[in-house]
Amino acid sequence: MLVRLGLGEAVRAEDLEEFRQLARSAGALPVATVTGRRERPDPRYFVGSGKAEEINAVAAAESADLILFDHPLSPSQERNLEKLTNRRVLDRSGLILDIFAQRARGSEGKLEVELAQLKHLSTRLVRGWTHLERQSGGIGMRGPGETQLETDRRLLATRVRTLTHRLAKLRQQRETGRSARAQIPVPGVALVGYTNAGKSTLFRALTGAAAYVANQLFATLDPLVRRLVLPGGAGIVVADTVGFIRELPHELVAAFQSTLQEARSAQLLVHVIDAADVRRDEYTAQVNAVLEEIGAGELPQLLVYNKIDRLDVAPRIERDANGVISQVWISAERQRGIDLLAEAIAERLDLRAQRAWLQLAPGAGALRARLFAAGAVREERTGDDGTMQLLIELPAKPMDELARTPGAQLVPITAAAACAHAVPYLESNAAAPGVALQN
Numbered sequence: 001m002l003v004r005l006g007l008g009e010a011v012r013a014e015d016l017e018e019f020r021q022l023a024r025s026a027g028a029l030p031v032a033t034v035t036g037r038r039e040r041p042d043p044r045y046f047v048g049s050g051k052a053e054e055i056n057a058v059a060a061a062e063s064a065d066l067i068l069f070d071h072p073l074s075p076s077q078e079r080n081l082e083k084l085t086n087r088r089v090l091d092r093s094g095l096i097l098d099i100f101a102q103r104a105r106g107s108e109g110k111l112e113v114e115l116a117q118l119k120h121l122s123t124r125l126v127r128g129w130t131h132l133e134r135q136s137g138g139i140g141m142r143g144p145g146e147t148q149l150e151t152d153r154r155l156l157a158t159r160v161r162t163l164t165h166r167l168a169k170l171r172q173q174r175e176t177g178r179s180a181r182a183q184i185p186v187p188g189v190a191l192v193g194y195t196n197a198g199k200s201t202l203f204r205a206l207t208g209a210a211a212y213v214a215n216q217l218f219a220t221l222d223p224l225v226r227r228l229v230l231p232g233g234a235g236i237v238v239a240d241t242v243g244f245i246r247e248l249p250h251e252l253v254a255a256f257q258s259t260l261q262e263a264r265s266a267q268l269l270v271h272v273i274d275a276a277d278v279r280r281d282e283y284t285a286q287v288n289a290v291l292e293e294i295g296a297g298e299l300p301q302l303l304v305y306n307k308i309d310r311l312d313v314a315p316r317i318e319r320d321a322n323g324v325i326s327q328v329w330i331s332a333e334r335q336r337g338i339d340l341l342a343e344a345i346a347e348r349l350d351l352r353a354q355r356a357w358l359q360l361a362p363g364a365g366a367l368r369a370r371l372f373a374a375g376a377v378r379e380e381r382t383g384d385d386g387t388m389q390l391l392i393e394l395p396a397k398p399m400d401e402l403a404r405t406p407g408a409q410l411v412p413i414t415a416a417a418a419c420a421h422a423v424p425y426l427e428s429n430a431a432a433p434g435v436a437l438q439n
Contacts, residue, residue, distance in 0.1 A: 001064035006037040019070040032062040046077045056085045075124045108170045115163045187236045190263040193272035194283040195243025198306040202332035203240040230346040244290045264296045275305035305329045357411040362386035
């Protein structure tokens with residue numbers, strides 16, 4: 001049974017339909033809906049005593065096993081409603097947590113979900129079961145002791161500390177990997193957007209990765225990162241992130257640091273928007289609010305209007321008043337406009353690749369390995385003195401940073417030789433006579 005109130009306004013049909021989708025995504029079958037309007041929540045039942053009695057009557061008539069509230073409930077409100085209805089009551093935060101628990105696949109995601117669930121449960125241990133508050137008595141049982149409730153709290157706090165420690169280690173490992181990638185700078189792009197906007201479908205269309213795709217809310221929870229080669233040969237990493245939603249509980253934003261970190265560390269946010277949704281502007285504003293909350297509000301964005309096949313609109317690129325690409329209209333499911341998006345990403349990141357010969361000392365094997373791992377090496381030679389000569393291909397900014405690396409000496413390729421390459425992105429402005437380009 002679904003319950004939603006309009007606080008200060010009537011219940012909007014779009015919000016109610018989204019709540020139904022949330023319930024179905026958790027595996028529930030909605031059998032009844034109760035709506036209403038109040039100026040402010042009731043301290044005891046949230047909905048008021050009269051509406052609470054109506055909820056009890058409808059739940060009994062429809063044989064509902066579970067009552068879902070599309071609002072955050074306090075522990076006392078949840079407990080009072082359960083006593084009145086003799087049914088389990090779950091608020092919006094608990095429902096989303098349940099969906100997250102079902103969808104998390106990676107070890108870090110599972111730990112984050114469990115930690116968020118335990119923190120949510122810690123305020124709801126007193127479920128109205130009086131046996132939890134009694135100490136054991138009788139012969140041989142008297143003396144100092146703790147109630148069952150105190151035992152539960154102690155065990156819960158111990159588990160929270162354990163999970164926090166394990167998550168800290170996993171995040172340190174992730175940061176180590178990210179730091180290693182940063183030594184050979186590979187630009188990062190993160191797909192963000194409202195849940196069910198088509199991010200995972202777009203991720204699959206761009207990278208070919210077997211990302212999970214489903215027409216449901218929160219289909220993707222664990223961060224998925226893959227390499228993408230853009231027009232011109234420049235390589236980037238693309239991250240698929242968890243979808244945002246209105247009234248996303250703050251404890252969930254705090255819990256899912258692994259997927260949100262990918263958004264914070266990206267050089268460009270690809271904001272995927274459902275072009276066919278009538279509330280797309282409202283959802284866009286809500287996504288931007290969450291990005292501000294996680295510290296990614298200042299990152300540059302490229303707006304991608306997806307699902308244009310539902311509008312019968314042709315793929316296109318739009319630029320702002322300064323001539324910068326600001327919007328790309330595509331259909332990820334129909335593979336329309338994907339090439340335009342790749343070109344737009346390359347232009348926004350300024351990834352016109354350059355080639356140069358890099359000379360490394362014999363002891364610079366770690367740098368050589370990272371260049372190979374980044375896919376930047378096109379040819380390798382070894383000098384008589386053991387020096388390594390690598391023909392590398394990188395965008396301008398990483399190339400400049402590599403030139404300042406101690407022990408690395410760059411010899412740019414001549415302009416004439418570079419122009420012989422078939423891809424114009426690989427033309428170089430620098431000149432160094434006597435170095436030929438090997439195709």
